[in-house]
Amino acid sequence: MNCPACKNPMVILELNQVEIDYCTACKGIWLDNGELDLIFTNADQKEIAKSFSVKNDFDEIKRRCPNCKKKMDKVEFENTGIIIDKCVDDHGVWFDNGELKSILISAEEHNSRIIQMLKELFGE
Numbered sequence: 001m002n003c004p005a006c007k008n009p010m011v012i013l014e015l016n017q018v019e020i021d022y023c024t025a026c027k028g029i030w031l032d033n034g035e036l037d038l039i040f041t042n043a044d045q046k047e048i049a050k051s052f053s054v055k056n057d058f059d060e061i062k063r064r065c066p067n068c069k070k071k072m073d074k075v076e077f078e079n080t081g082i083i084i085d086k087c088v089d090d091h092g093v094w095f096d097n098g099e100l101k102s103i104l105i106s107a108e109e110h111n112s113r114i115i116q117m118l119k120e121l122f123g124e
Ligand SMILES: [Zn+2]
Pocket: 003, 004, 005, 006, 007, 008, 023, 024, 025, 026, 027, 028
């Protein structure tokens, strides 16, 4: 699968026993539908996945789903200003560099193992 942002081929990484597609060039992450739920392992965290609202007035360039090639929706995570791309047919979601971590932190994610893995992933 190619990166929806910079078109480089993505590599598959394992995060919390979930396989994710990662772009080494722009450090974005693609999660297939359902993988977000697998990463957020308890009920509170699962609510995170439902907290995305579509923002059509956002003027970032629309990216195409690496699976179906349709233009993805821009969705905002609650009112954090963090905007991610989500396939209109629910194939998955795209996080630019650091966005997944920001969401985990803003959701007061206390699973330090995941945070630690993300930090390693993003070289911080
Ligand atoms: Zn990329």
